[in-house]
Amino acid sequence: MAIAMRYAADTHEAADILTQAFVKMFRSIHTFDNTKGNFHGWLKRIIINESLDHIKQRSRFTSLELDTVEEPVVNNDIIEKTDAAAILELVRQLPPATHAVFVLYAIDGYTHKEIGGQLGISEGTSKWHLSEARKILQQKITAIKN
Amino acid sequence: MNNTTPYEKLIAAKLEEMPVPDMADSIWASIDMQLDAVVDTPKENPVQPFKINVKGWFTIAGVALLIGAIWWYIHSQSSADKTVTPAPVPEKTAPVPVAPADSSSLYPTPGNGTVLPLPPLMKKDSISVIDKLPQQPPVDSIHLQPIPAIPVDSPAVKDNRPQERVFDSIYVLPTHKKPRGVKGITPNDYRISVQKDSTHKQP
Numbered sequence: 222m223a224i225a226m227r228y229a230a231d232t233h234e235a236a237d238i239l240t241q242a243f244v245k246m247f248r249s250i251h252t253f254d255n256t257k258g259n260f261h262g263w264l265k266r267i268i269i270n271e272s273l274d275h276i277k278q279r280s281r282f283t284s285l286e287l288d289t290v291e292e293p294v295v296n297n298d299i300i301e302k303t304d305a306a307a308i309l310e311l312v313r314q315l316p317p318a319t320h321a322v323f324v325l326y327a328i329d330g331y332t333h334k335e336i337g338g339q340l341g342i343s344e345g346t347s348k349w350h351l352s353e354a355r356k357i358l359q360q361k362i363t364a365i366k367n
Numbered sequence: 368m369n370n371t372t373p374y375e376k377l378i379a380a381k382l383e384e385m386p387v388p389d390m391a392d393s394i395w396a397s398i399d400m401q402l403d404a405v406v407d408t409p410k411e412n413p414v415q416p417f418k419i420n421v422k423g424w425f426t427i428a429g430v431a432l433l434i435g436a437i438w439w440y441i442h443s444q445s446s447a448d449k450t451v452t453p454a455p456v457p458e459k460t461a462p463v464p465v466a467p468a469d470s471s472s473l474y475p476t477p478g479n480g481t482v483l484p485l486p487p488l489m490k491k492d493s494i495s496v497i498d499k500l501p502q503q504p505p506v507d508s509i510h511l512q513p514i515p516a517i518p519v520d521s522p523a524v525k526d527n528r529p530q531e532r533v534f535d536s537i538y539v540l541p542t543h544k545k546p547r548g549v550k551g552i553t554p555n556d557y558r559i560s561v562q563k564d565s566t567h568k569q570p
Contacts, residue, residue, distance in 0.1 A: 222387040222394075236390050240397045247402055300374050305381040312378070327375035328382060355372070362374075 224265060227324050228272030230279075230313055242271040269329065273321060273339055280317030299362050311361050315354050322347050323354035 222239055229235035246267050253263055300308065315323060321340065325331040326347070331339070333347040340347070371379075419427070 222390075223383065223385055226385060226387065227382055232388050232390070236394050236397075239394055240401065243394075243398045244401045247398075300377045300381065303381075305385045308378055308381050309385055312382075327371050328379040355375075358378075 224268045224329075225272055226309070227312070227328060228269070228276060228321065230317075234275060238268065238271050238275055242268040245271065269325075270339075276317050276321045277340070280321075299365060303362075303365060307365075311358060314361065315357055319350045319354045319357070322350035323358075326351050327354075 222235065225235040225238040225242070226232070229238055242264075246264055253260065312320060312323065318340070322336055325336045325339065326333070333344040333351075336342070336347040337344045
C-alpha cells in the first residue's frame with residue numbers, strides 16, 4: 222500500500238492501484254519464477270507497473286531535453302522536521318510525469334534508462350523531469366521554512 | 368544528476384515511514400469481487416454464433432466471390448462446348464432402329480420411322496476422353512414425338528413370323544450414276560485440232 226501511495230494522487234487511487242495489482246498478481250501467479258527473484262520484489266514490480274499505467278492514463282509524457290544541470294540546495298533539517306504526510310503531499314503536488322520520474326528515481330532507485338523504458342521516454346527527458354522535480358521541491362520546502 | 372541527493376534519501380525514508388490507511392478490508396473485498404468476475408467469465412472471447420464481425424463478413428464475401436467465379440468458369444466452359452459441337456445433321460446419320468412397343472423384330476418403315484441422330488461429335492482431348500462421358504444431344508421436341516404404332520392386325524404380328532427386313536434409303540445403293548460435267552458439252556468439244564500458229568505466219 223505504501224508503494225501505491227507514493228505514486229497515486231490520493232488514497233482512493235492508491236486503493237485502486239493496489240486492487241488491480243493484486244488481481245494481476247493472482248491471475249499471473251503461475252508465471253512467477255522464484256529463481257529470478259523473491260516474491261516481494263515481483264509483487265513490488267507489479268504494483269509499480271500498475272501505478273505507472275494509472276499515471277500514463279492521466280498525463281502525457283512529452284519529449285524534453287535537459288540543457289543545464291542545477292543541483293538544488295535544500296536544508297535537510299527542514300525535511301527531518303517535516304511530517305511524512307506533508308512531504309508526501311509536496312511530492313503529489315508535482316506534475317504527474319515529474320512526480321513519477323522523481324519517485325522512480327529518488328525513492329525506488331530506478332536508473333534514468335530504466336525510467337525511460339518504463340515510461341517510454343528518453344533518458345534526457347527523464348533527467349529533465351528529475352531536475353524539474355528537484356527545483357519545485359526546493360521552492361516548496363523553502364516556502365515551508367519561511 | 369545521476370546520484371540521489373541527501374534530501375532525497377531523507378524524503379524516501381520519510382515516505383517509507385508513511386502510515387498506511389486502514390483500507391485493507393475494502394481492498395480485499397474489491398479484489399475478491401474482481402477475481403470472481405474473472406472466474407465467472409467463461410472465455411475472454413466468447414463465441415457468438417449469431418454475430419458476425421467485419422472479418423467474418425469479408426470471409427463470406429470472399430467465399431461468395433469464389434463460388435461465383437467457379438460457376439462462371441463452368442458456365443463459360445459448357446457454353447464454349449456447345450458452340451464447338453456441330454449441329455446434328457439427320458440426313459447424314461445412320462438411322463437407329465427403334466424398338467417397337469411389343470419388342471418384336473419389327474422395324475419401322477422408312478417413311479414412317481423417325482430418324483434419330485447419332486451423338487454429336489465431341490471435341491476430344493485427353494481430359495474429356497478420360498473423365499467425361501459422351502454427352503447426349505439436346506433433347507428436341509421432334510425426337511419426343513411418338514412413333515406411330517404398328518397396326519396389330521398385321522399378319523406378321525399375328526403369326527409371329529419374322530418380317531422381311533426393309534432397308535432405309537441410305538443403305539440402298541444408287542441405281543444409276545449421277546451425270547458428271549456440264550450438260551451440252553460432248554467429248555468432241557475437247558478434241559485438240561491443229562490450227563495455224565501465229566509464229567509461223569508469213570510476212
